[in-house]
Amino acid sequence: MPAKPLHSVVMTDDPSILILGAGPAGMAAAMELTRAGKKVTVVEKSTQVGGLAKTFSFQEPEGTYRTDIGPHRFFSKNQYLYDFIEDLLHEEWKQVPRLTRFCINGQFYLYPIRIRDVLRKIGIVRACAMMRDYAWERVRSWVAPHPLRSFEDYAVATFGRTLAEFNMLEYTEKIWGIPCADISIDWATQRIGGLSVVAAIRKALFPKRSGPKTLVDTFYYPAMGSGTIYEAIRNRIEAEGQEILLSSEPTVIRRSGNNVTGVEVTTPQGTRTFTPQAVVSSVPVPVLLGLFDPPPPPEVLEAASHLRFRSQVYLFLTVDKEQVMPDNWIYFPDKDIPFGRITEMKNFSTEMCPPGKTSLFIEFFCFEDEPLWSMSAEELSAQAIPVLERFGLLTQSEILSTRHFRLSHVYPLYDLDYLPRLHTVMQWLDGMGNFYAIGRPGRFRYTNQDHSLEMGILAAQSILTAKRLDIENVGKEKEYFERGYVRMKKE
Secondary structure (H helix, E strand, C coil): CCCCCCCCEEEECCCCEEEEEECCHHHHHHHHHHHHCCCCEEECCCCCCCCCHEEEEECCCEEEEEEEECCCCCCCCCCCHHHHHHHCCCCCEEEEECEEEEEEEEEEEECCCHHHHHHHHHHHHHHHHHHHHHHHHHHHHCCCCCCCCEEHHHHHHHHHHHHHHHHHHHHHHHHHCCCCEEEEEEHHHECCCCCCCHHHHHHHHCCCCCCCCCCEEEEEEECCCCHHHHHHHHHHHHHHEEEEEECCEEEEEECCEEEEEEEEECCCCCCECCCCEEEEECHHHHHHHEEEEEECCCHHHHHHHCEEEEEEEEEEEEECCCCCCCCCEEECCCCCCCCEEEHHHHCCHHCCCCCEEEEEEEEEEEECCCHHHHCCCHHHHHHHHHHHCCCCCCCCHEEEEEEEEEEEEEEEECCCCCHHHCCCCCCHHHCCEEEEEEHHHHCCCCHHHHHHHHHHHHHHHHHHCCCCCCCCCCCCCEEEEEECCCCCCCC
């Protein structure tokens, strides 16, 4: 919640554009509109810009530590986005080699999977089971094809049961907290579409014949964290006289028919009322619909009430050690391990911690009604540190400090019934003449950072051209999400 107002003040403002949410999508929209000379006001609930891509900074006796909210690397198939960020950061970002692994039964495997790596470690019996199940699925797809409805259906049909269980199903259930049989196939086609055993074999046999679109082995990263992008936008637009209201949030969105006529915003200084030309919003869909006055139709509210998000709790450790692991991040699918992923920010950029020290960012997945959501740093540490010690990553005595925090509305949950409900909601929102829903929470779409940026830019261009562009289909290509150009600069 925003800070309680010091006193009740009502101010009336009339900016051209009101942007609700200062995440990647909202800040990209603000930058694009500022470049075009539009007046913009940005409203952000948090104390800093960047949304899920912000970078936290912590001061310790040995120096400053920085961390993103998990791994936020940048890759895209859209050169415009590289140019967009290059204009903001200039030479302040670097190309980083990627090393990612997943840990299963104490063994560490490269991710995305490398066939030779897997076969070398799993043994002949399990390797034969993988090949048998994969061959069976290929035959069955020809002889007796059946409709694929869930993530489990897709993963098993694409990889075979043994490989799917080995590499995908358990971790996916850990993220979402529901069985893979209850997760929509859209999650599979969006996140791993185009990834296959054949693609993995081709990658193993011809590692250099990948072309500009590839399974991303390198990525771009700002030297001081992903949040640098959004802080740079903030600096740029504030220098142009634009206003960013932090620790603030909308409380009422007034509408007349299909147009927004006013927005009340609670700030630390009091309540402000805006009468904007247009509104761009990345407020989480279920929260957003509760703000409208008059409210949306009952069927829209009913549909939105069933759209669920998965939340996260984070533990940040500063470590008296040069390096914990060589990886950028590691996944932990095994259900007996309480956390799902760890990230070492120093392996993104040495600027993220003091010399001779490092840090770990540990992610736990949960719903907000689960005990994990309310755990203290001490309770989370008691769960996590023995596991890290067991794998030889660090010892309790090497930990200098611990911090923890939590975020809601992190992952939109694609259950089997989400799509018709989302269609009902977005059809109503997109029917608003001067309202644009964008970003991961605003469109209930699990998109990457580059897609959120693109949504914000398209929303801005829609306003500038008075022609609603196709925001909905950004990032909906039926191919593996981790494909993209890794070359930014033009020769």
